[in-house]
Amino acid sequence: MSKxxxxxxxxxxxxAAEQYLQKNNEDVFTATGGSKGLRVLKQETIxxxxxxxxxxxxxxxxxxxxxxxxxxxxxxxxxxxxSQEDLKNGFLMGADDYITKPFSLEELYLRIQxxxxxxxxxxxxxxxxxxxxxxxxxxxxxxxxxDNRVPLTMSEFDILVLLAQTPEHVYTISEIYQRVWKMPDxxxxxxxxxxxxxxxxxxEEAWGDxxxxxxxxxxxxxxxxxxxxx
Numbered sequence: 001m002s003k004x005x006x007x008x009x010x011x012x013x014x015x016a017a018e019q020y021l022q023k024n025n026e027d028v029f030t031a032t033g034g035s036k037g038l039r040v041l042k043q044e045t046i047x048x049x050x051x052x053x054x055x056x057x058x059x060x061x062x063x064x065x066x067x068x069x070x071x072x073x074x075x076x077x078x079x080x081x082x083s084q085e086d087l088k089n090g091f092l093m094g095a096d097d098y099i100t101k102p103f104s105l106e107e108l109y110l111r112i113q114x115x116x117x118x119x120x121x122x123x124x125x126x127x128x129x130x131x132x133x134x135x136x137x138x139x140x141x142x143x144x145x146x147d148n149r150v151p152l153t154m155s156e157f158d159i160l161v162l163l164a165q166t167p168e169h170v171y172t173i174s175e176i177y178q179r180v181w182k183m184p185d186x187x188x189x190x191x192x193x194x195x196x197x198x199x200x201x202x203x204e205e206a207w208g209d210x211x212x213x214x215x216x217x218x219x220x221x222x223x224x225x226x227x228x229x230x
Contacts, residue, residue, distance in 0.1 A: 010052070074119050079101065170221070
């Protein structure tokens, strides 16, 4: 049984989602606003948060940023927004996934389960990936470039690990989505592209001399090791 926190000011959505998840043996907490949601999160060991973007008062984007200041728990956005810029803002705030209203309760449940599996997945046998100056610690789920830690979201980290474990291998967008999000491909293009754009930006800001993730036009993305100096 997982503990799910739903934050939405639409009581009909709260009731429907709560009842469906409880029928699937989940322990559900609900909140109609950010203040109560934060209190629940600090009192309970929550496994996944479902967060409405368009909350009255404090937006879901702002609340997500607050949560990310002290917790890495998976966050799934509920949203009426679907533009790439809106998705980019959500992922930049630290969201791991999104589902567009109106939505299927079954799809919401599947996405929650996928995020929880991703969060608690067992690390691979190789604990450290070294591509100087990039160092990826699989146990700690952290990366460093030289001696500087680069903060990544959960999904950004998993994309980087997937690509870095097989340098030069080209992954399609669909393959990346299915392996990282652990779900069938469901209109995944924007989600993957935005995450990779954010990941690239962070890597390039930390080390601008090399592009670790490169686009193979018409095919997908690959990880490229830095050249060996000397």
